[in-house]
Amino acid sequence: MKSVTIAIRNRDHRVIGLLCINMNLDVPFSQIMSTFIPPETPEVNSPVNFASSVDDLVAQTLEFTIEEVNADRSVSNNAKNRQIVLNLYEKGIFDIKDAINQVADRLNISKHTVYLYIRQFKSGDFQGLDK
Structure with a gap:
């Protein structure tokens, strides 16, 4: 497990929040990236027909x-x-x-x-x- 904490600052450089990211190093990188990618959905063929006249x-x-x-x-x-x-x-x-x-x-x-x-x-x- 690896953790990173980043301070979020305003325009005056005053800390207004913290962003914490935890990463499990036992999980393959491809699996981690797949959580950020939406699942594939089959394309639906629309019944649009273009008339020639x-x-x-x-x-x-x-x-x-x-x-x-x-x-x-x-x-x-x-x-x-x-x-x-x-x-x-x-x-x-x-x-x-x-x-x-x-x-x-x-x-x-x-x-x-x-x-x-x-x-x-x-x-x-x-x-x-x-x-």
Whole structure:
């Protein structure tokens, strides 16, 4: 065992504290150093996909949102399309040109229905949705 004590001084060189370091010489140096290094954590692959075009971005976001809503058991089958449109609206996907047509085609509804859902969300008339 080896100990070192260091005096901590202020600007006036007056001792205001002591720092004591104790070291066990029986422990290998590599083990001592490993206590200062954080443990390795496996890298998590993030599911970030970069779209090659705006249409791909809309399609990826739409597919992800459909999977998300279909996995949510609290959304009834009758309200799934409405919830998908709400989620896409909250993500700002309808700020992209022609996104409404893509969403309508994928959900097999008219673009007028998508506009209706958006108007209802803006007015606060969700009809049976929790959000």
